[in-house]
Amino acid sequence: MELRNLVTFINVAELGSFTKAAALLGYSQSTVSFQIKQLEDELGCLLFERINHTITLTERGRELISYAHQICALEEEFKENLKEDKTYSGHIHVVTPDSVCEEMLTAHYLDFHRKYPDISIRFTTGDSGVMLDMLDHNEADVIMTLDHRLYNKDYIIAKEQQLPMHFVAASESRFEGLRSLSIKDIINEPFVLTECGQGYRRVFDRELAKRSLEITPVLEIGRTDIITSLVAESNLISYLPDFVTKPLIKSGKLCYLDVCDMNIEIWKQLIYHKNKWMSKSLRTFIDYVKREEFSD
């Protein structure tokens, strides 16, 4: 039973004529005869009685009419639904590192939600490896990495930006004001860093390894807001992107250390999979993030 036949059937029933239905639907009359016969054969019952030149719906035919109408109505309804502008609705799954997640939510989310109230977003966090896997399995719609500069033909970098990073310490620390430090000068200080294997932490470790150095931090924690406030209140030092430390640098609680021989490139990248279907809401979200998140 195919929709084509049901449509023909409905028209024949309504017009009370094979010939008229054929003309209306742009079929030849024999085609209409065939289609109805096809239905009758499949259902194993007569749909129309043909007596002389009069066709009359049988009991079964009358029953089918009702079903056929319902079925066609559903089809139409769906197609109508499709036409509706779905610009600003839908669900987006965004995955970012912990620090970015916090920043995006506090700095921009409310504004975004106000502008596009129908786009629902799920934010989760993960490290770079997990995030890329999620893209590969279509479990994330878009991710943001803070890591080395990533290139891969399977991913589209919607936007990227190098992130300046600094070693930071409390303003009252003994490093305040010192110029031209070397990494070796601070390598034995008590460090508090983000978790091992994640994002810029991994880049950092790798860079140290190149110099045959290693740091065993006294504390590892993902939440960068906690790291910064700890550093500000202690003799601990850390290595963080400026956007994380900016508030406390401004308020004078933290200071940058002038370490010259450790220039690490950390990139912030907004990435989605090259096969990703760009719904209008995803497009909107990505454009928003490109504009707002990368402006500072």
Place this chain on the structure above:
Amino acid sequence: MELRNLVTFINVAELGSFTKAAALLGYSQSTVSFQIKQLEDELGCLLFERINHTITLTERGRELISYAHQICALEEEFKENLKEDKTYSGHIHVVTPDSVCEEMLTAHYLDFHRKYPDISIRFTTGDSGVMLDMLDHNEADVIMTLDHRLYNKDYIIAKEQQLPMHFVAASESRFEGLRSLSIKDIINEPFVLTECGQGYRRVFDRELAKRSLEITPVLEIGRTDIITSLVAESNLISYLPDFVTKPLIKSGKLCYLDVCDMNIEIWKQLIYHKNKWMSKSLRTFIDYVKREEFSD
């Protein structure tokens, strides 16, 4: 959009795999790919995201799933409906002459209704010409004629029976006991007959005309029950089938006239159109009438 594609779509979505759906449905994998593509092209939107080996329903796909389920459910429901034994339901339109109608209703209807309470019947009356026209236009499902013996390749005679007919008079009339009358002996008596042009009345008139005779009845009326009771109470005579007069013959109120030279063949025939769709209820009704109505 054809049902075939929707079924495939549902299976792909449920199994999360084109290949598995193909195996399940007995298609080749390329066919499934093609069918889904066909849907996507027609609807102008992506239904599945294909990222690596993972297919995921898009927003639109998820919407379609719901519609597709509803549509397929309707189809199934209808087919289930068909399977149900519709033996004893449906509507039948029966057309008979006045006299038969009365007899069938009083003698058999209640019994039939008790046996097949779900078959609804509409009885209407008409003369032979009207009845045959109704068959031709599928306005009557089955008719019963009391007329000359009808043959026509378009009609199926479900059952037929010759009806004995007699001239009748009141038992106390002067014809009682007379033997070997001729039609000419009674032609001038006051006749009460059924209406002109109907069934056996027409046959009767034609037969008289052959002999260059004519009767102008003093009363014409369709209702044979009225004719018989009038005859029984008066000097009127009539010409009627035995099944009509039987009760009053038995009770001795009427007597047959022994007219030898007027042997009219009147047939009772149960007829339907050769193209008539035999629903089970119609079959049942016809079988019942053949058994009961023609038994006496």
Place this chain on the structure above:
DNA sequence: CCTTCTACATCTAATTTTTCGATAGATAAT
């Protein structure tokens, strides 16, 4: 009563659609 018109069924042939099988490209699994 005869002719013409209309309606549906059926047959054949043409066309279109569907399907398959093979292959490619790419990831996942071992």
Place this chain on the structure above:
DNA sequence: ATTATCTATCGAAAAATTAGATGTAGAAGG
């Protein structure tokens, strides 16, 4: 590294749909 697996795609084969011609038969109109 090699083998499985998965989907897309292409060309050919198969199947289904469609149209056109013809047949039959009743309806309509003169």
